[in-house]
Each structure stands twice: as C-alpha cells, then as structure tokens.
Amino acid sequence: MNEDTPAILGGHATFANGPPPWPPERPAVRDALLAAYADGGWGQYHGPRVNDLETRLAVRYGVPHALTCASGTLAVETALRAVGVGTGDEVIMAAYEYESNFLSIIAIGAKPVLVDISETNANFDPSQLDAARSPATKAVLVSHIHGGFAPIDDVVIWAKNERIAVIEDAAQSPAANDTETPKAIVADIRTLSFGGSKILTAGRGGAILFRNVNAFQRAKLWLNRGVQQWAALSELQAAVLLPQLDTLTAEVTLRLSGMQVLAADMPGLRMLPGDGLYKIGFWFDTVACGLSRDLFVKAMRAEGVAFDAGFKALHRSRAPSRFRAIGTLPCASLAHDAIVMLHHPIMLGGRLAGQQVARAIAKTYRNAEQIRAEFPPLS
C-alpha cells in the first residue's frame, strides 16, 4: 500500500476523520440556547424570537411580509395555496427537482407539468413555458438547485403576461446570487427551509416571504387553526436561527473560497456553475472516469468526502398518470443518470478543503481501474 492507494482499497483516507461534523460548532448558537433556557422561552408558545426572526427575514430579503412554519415542504405547499392553486389546476415545474415539491402539488389536488432543465446548470429552463401553458395553469414553481440559480427574472416576465403566479423555492440557496447584497425578490413568493442539512438550520423549519399582502393573508389563514398555528416554528428554533443570520454571508463566502479552488483544479468532473452552496452539483461522466456513478460515490465517501448521486428525475420515477410532460425531457433524463452532488459542510474548511477534495477526486480517477477490479458490477 502506498500514498496513492485509494481509501476504498485500504489506503489512507484524504480526510482521515471523515466529513466534518454537521451542524458545526457555533458558540453564538450555544449562547442563544442558554438564553432561551434562562428566560423560559424554551417552554413557551409565544415569545419575542419567532417575531424577531420573521422581521429579520423580511428585512434581509426586502419583502413586506414573512411567515415561519414547520418545514420547507410545508412552506412550498402553503405558497401554492396562498396563490390560489387548487384541485384541477396545473403547476409548471422542472422534471429534475426536489421530489417533495412534486408531491406537494399533488397533495393539493393539482397536476405537475414537467419541463426540461438547462444543460448548463441543471436548473429550470424557461424556454418551454409557452408549450407548457394550458387554460389550467395556475402557477410556476421554480427551485434553485445544486448551487445553481434558475433564471427567475425570465419566468416572472413571462408569467406577468400570462397572469400566472411564480413561486421561488430557495431552500437550497438562502444566499445564492446575493452573497453581498441581497437581490430583490421578483417572484410572488420565495420559500426557505431550515431543515437539518440546510445552510441555515434549526433541524426543522421553513419560511415564506411575500411581496403581496393578499397571499400573506391567505397563507396565515391556512396555517392558523383558531388561535393556534398548527405547524409553527418554535421559540427554540427561532433562537438558534437568529445568530445564524448574522454569519450567513461570512460562512457562504468561506465555502465559496473552497469551491473556487476545487473548480480550478478538478480533473474529470464538470461543476455546475453557480454560487449557491447546498448540494453542489457536477456532471459525472462514467466513461471518462472508468467507474460507475455509484462506485465513484462510494470511493469518494471512503476518502471522507460526502458525495451522493443526484436526484431522481420525476418523469423517470413517478407514475405517468400523475403529471403532464412537455417533450422528451432529454436534459432531465441525463441529470437523472449523470449528476453527483457534494454536500456543503466540507467547504467550511475553505481553500484547504477545496485542495483536498480535488486531490481525493484525482486519486480516485487515477486508480479507477484498480477500484473497478475490486468491485466488479453485480450481474
């Protein structure tokens, strides 16, 4: 065994201790938890923290109204309901997308209409909007995924002429495209997630940002049952999120510095362009690598680098009776087979982490033949 032996074959892992712990140590979060203990916020329905968080989110994103709720998934469903999506309506979305968005549309009794994605960054491609529209079209749901940014402005311009609502799911990119100066929200509604793997995390939670008071009121009504909100964020969750808003920009910038190093020296993978940083996407070429995608992921994980296969395209994984597809969706099909994604925490190691990940990838490619020999495909 030498220095170049891949960890999957018994060599030293590039990251000897595996991927970094998540969530990371955050003294300000610890202080916030202790403060919520000291003043009893940990055991109360109501306190100042949820309101503070909603106010700070509205300020950061430049909207008049913000609501928090139990998850990013509920935030998307609430947004759909708030713009009036109901039974029999159609919602246009990308065929390669976060699965629960598809299911949220169906949960309301509406039908997803699937359009293809961009070959460049695997995000929503607006070029098929005209083909996708029908008299039943009520909304377009656009997510920013894999670190990329969908051309939301183009979608909004198109939808204005058609009087169709636009919902922007920014669960994966609370600071994408606006690391320094938050960009104005152009969609009718933007949603966020505070789930356990996200850049801003409380373990669970979500938020909905509104440009328009009517949608805000409808969302509030839907989330309230009598005097209670039935799937609310707690004071304790708001307590841990508030200090993260202070460090969001710095932490995203740190990760980006690592990604820039990696992007400059990344043999064999093609990184999807963008400055969002959740599950950073790459086009993976099995032939160029010499390993199947699953085996590449396994080898990288042995090196302590948390790669995963990308999402399943919805037209490849869901019953055809549940959606309407526009065209043959070639890019979404390609993404289904060929995307790998890198989980963001490793990039909190900055430039050094970027170099190390590049080394781990290069080592895996160099030794592909040997790895393949040890792990023959199951027949």
Ligand SMILES: *Cc1c(COP(=O)(O)O)cnc(C)c1O
């Ligand atoms: C994580 C995620 C969600 C859902 O958020 P949860 O808080 O986990 O329910 C929605 N959309 C996208 C694009 C996501 O990545």
